[in-house]
Amino acid sequence: MRLFGRRTRDAPRNRWEGGVAFPFGDTASGKKVNERTAMTVTAVYACVRILSEAIASLPLHVYRYKEGGGKERCVDHPLYFLLHDEASPEMTSFLLRETMMAHLLLWGNAYAQIIRDGRGQVISLHPLLPNKMTVDRDDAGRLVYLYLKDSQQIPLRREDVLHIPGLGFDGLVGYSPIAMSKNAVGLALATEEFGATFFGNGANPGGVLESPGVISDPERLKASWHSQFSKGNAHSIAVLEEGLKFHTIGIPNDQAQFLETRKFQLTEIARIFRVPPSMIADLDRATFSNIEHLSLDFVKFTLGPWVARWEACLRQALLLPGEKRSVFIKFNLDGLLRGSYKERMDGYAVGIQNGFFSINDVRELEDLNPAPRGDVDRANGNMRSLEALDAAGNSIELEDTS
Numbered sequence: 001m002r003l004f005g006r007r008t009r010d011a012p013r014n015r016w017e018g019g020v021a022f023p024f025g026d027t028a029s030g031k032k033v034n035e036r037t038a039m040t041v042t043a044v045y046a047c048v049r050i051l052s053e054a055i056a057s058l059p060l061h062v063y064r065y066k067e068g069g070g071k072e073r074c075v076d077h078p079l080y081f082l083l084h085d086e087a088s089p090e091m092t093s094f095l096l097r098e099t100m101m102a103h104l105l106l107w108g109n110a111y112a113q114i115i116r117d118g119r120g121q122v123i124s125l126h127p128l129l130p131n132k133m134t135v136d137r138d139d140a141g142r143l144v145y146l147y148l149k150d151s152q153q154i155p156l157r158r159e160d161v162l163h164i165p166g167l168g169f170d171g172l173v174g175y176s177p178i179a180m181s182k183n184a185v186g187l188a189l190a191t192e193e194f195g196a197t198f199f200g201n202g203a204n205p206g207g208v209l210e211s212p213g214v215i216s217d218p219e220r221l222k223a224s225w226h227s228q229f230s231k232g233n234a235h236s237i238a239v240l241e242e243g244l245k246f247h248t249i250g251i252p253n254d255q256a257q258f259l260e261t262r263k264f265q266l267t268e269i270a271r272i273f274r275v276p277p278s279m280i281a282d283l284d285r286a287t288f289s290n291i292e293h294l295s296l297d298f299v300k301f302t303l304g305p306w307v308a309r310w311e312a313c314l315r316q317a318l319l320l321p322g323e324k325r326s327v328f329i330k331f332n333l334d335g336l337l338r339g340s341y342k343e344r345m346d347g348y349a350v351g352i353q354n355g356f357f358s359i360n361d362v363r364e365l366e367d368l369n370p371a372p373r374g375d376v377d378r379a380n381g382n383m384r385s386l387e388a389l390d391a392a393g394n395s396i397e398l399e400d401t402s
Contacts, residue, residue, distance in 0.1 A: 107131060
């Protein structure tokens with residue numbers, strides 16, 4: 001059987017089911033929640049989009065450790081072009097990482113099939129849908145991935161799958177954040193549907209018609225009332241005959257705390273994905289000073305763990321066994337951690353004056369071409385070593401005694 005151009009081995013005869021039954025389904029609010037319905041909530045969509053685009057837009061490079069210390073970028077490594085530019089002839093690296101990160105945030109797992117050449121080098125990566133993948137073990141205890149395609153389960157070897165699991169309990173399969181937080185998402189769906197229905201009815205609450213006598217045909221009266229005063233005719237003037245009275249029985253929005261609930265659900269969903277509320281346009285408590293710190297916290301405490309998870313899984317699945325000790329894959333977060341222009345220039349000046357930055361180091365950080373003779377390390381002349389100061393002090397003492 002084929003997925004994207006490579007024949008796989010037959011499925012193991014004896015295996016135990018390793019799938020995870022996520023607690024999807026109806027919630028306490030009565031709304032059915034799954035990955036696709038959750039994306040109809042604007043806060044969920046915003047969080048997934050922010051994190052997916054952030055991971056996809058980060059520079060991703062392949063490095064090699066240099067003899068004697070340090071590292072160098074390996075632009076000639078076969079993985080460099082795949083991870084930095086094009087993951088396959090039909091998908092860019094940005095699109096692959098964006099898609100897989102969305103899968104990771106919604107399903108708790110991200111999968112991609114690895115296509116290799118005869119030497120074992122990776123030549124392309126193709127994302128796989130998490131809801132069609134089952135992680136099992138064969139009779140020897142080896143991991144095997146079963147992908148459902150055209151009503152058939154196609155087995156994939158461990159070395160043919162890039163698997164990035166999220167938070168889980170067994171270390172093999174991640175749990176879906178949406179499934180774990182289905183009641184919070186369900187409440188957001190319920191309040192959104194309530195608001196849409198309420199305003200679709202002309203922002204008029206429901207009620208009852210009271211008659212002092214017996215109504216001969218109540219269904220006809222009900223249908224007549226709806227035809228005259230629902231939706232497009234919601235604000236028409238009602239003329240009540242034969243002593244009819246209208247009584248409101250709906251709860252007004254201010255008493256139901258509709259807006260407060262909607263705002264709280266924004267914070268609740270942002271908490272699930274560890275995204276600052278200000279990044280999903282909830283600016284109630286945002287100021288010019290704290291937004292910058294929230295952005296730095298987002299890079300360190302939200303993107304940082306995701307980046308570490310990606311780097312470890314990419315290294316384990318894509319690098320050949322013989323090069324894992326000398327080659328590594330790393331995202332570059334420096335661009336997101338950069339401060340304002342003045343702060344950067346002040347920091348560069350301190351670095352150059354103290355000798356741990358050269359001019360070309362700074363120009364590279366600012367995406368500028370190197371300058372002639374810009375690789376020379378410089379330092380202030382008044383910075384002297386302790387040995388030199390000690391030698392100078394001894395010479396002064398000798399001069400005084402003479």
